């Protein structure tokens with residue numbers, strides 16, 4: 001493979017097939033309060049387009065998702081994935097209750113919690129640390145960053161900047177939990193240079209996984225209005241693939257890549273993946289990478305004092 005896939009990463013980590021089971025909690029997002037529509041691309045239902053009702057208990061959601069996944073993929077160990085909205089935007093008690101309930105479900109070996117960079121706090125991390133210790137689970141925190149370009153973050157009303165992301169990563173790393181970061185590579189206004197800088201910052205911060213998204217236009221969003229009145233345009237498929245390959249070339253080879261394209265049901269969007277299926281697009285990317293003889297990390301040589309390599313006789317200089 002031309003890039004380090006998430007499925008390989010899980011096999012390396014657990015030595016077996018492990019699948020994510022989505023859990024939908026009754027939670028919202030600080031960016032969606034008081035009638036605010038949140039980030040311009042955020043749909044009414046967040047990212048939980050096919051999610052089970054949040055009134056269904058965590059145990060029941062995990063049980064029913066397991067029944068489907070186990071039959072289809074023959075996996076017997078699972079990650080409880082709190083996907084939708086901002087899962088640390090619950091009271092501490094509620095957060096602890098839901099996390100504990102998931103941790104008690106048999107064959108759940110990891111909790112993966114999606115949240116925003118400005119919703120990471122020590123007391124919530126301590127809850128996760130306690131659960132990890134008592135139930136022997138792995139913990140991953142998934143942070144929505146989308147881009148390191150703080151001008152673009154402001155433009156799309158993300159409600160945080162790059163600094164909050166770096167702060168969140170540093171806090172989480174103190175607990176040695178794993179970090180997944182969500183990135184949209186083709187936000188209007190961003191360039192190839194922003195994609196490269198995003199890859200460099202994630203690599204420098206030594207996160208474990210990245211989830212890449214191609215920008216979709218969900219119905220009833222600010223982005224949808226802008227798209228329909230022509231204020232914004234979306235780059236072409238070829239431009240996206242070029243940028244994606246560039247991103248991968250600069251990404252550290254040990255950061256696993258969870259996906260390359262977004263997924264949204266057709267009925268919920270006015271634009272998604274240039275009208276193509278994500279698996280065909282994925283094949284196109286890998287074919288192109290093979291044709292170009294390139295791979296993830298090909299240009300990963302910019303950290304750890306890279307410029308010192310230019311010193312004549314570097315090895316014998318006795319640099320301390």
Ligand code: SF4
Nearest residue numbers: 029031038039042085
């Ligand atoms: S942070 Fe996530 S849930 Fe909150 S408004 Fe943005 S996309 Fe929606």
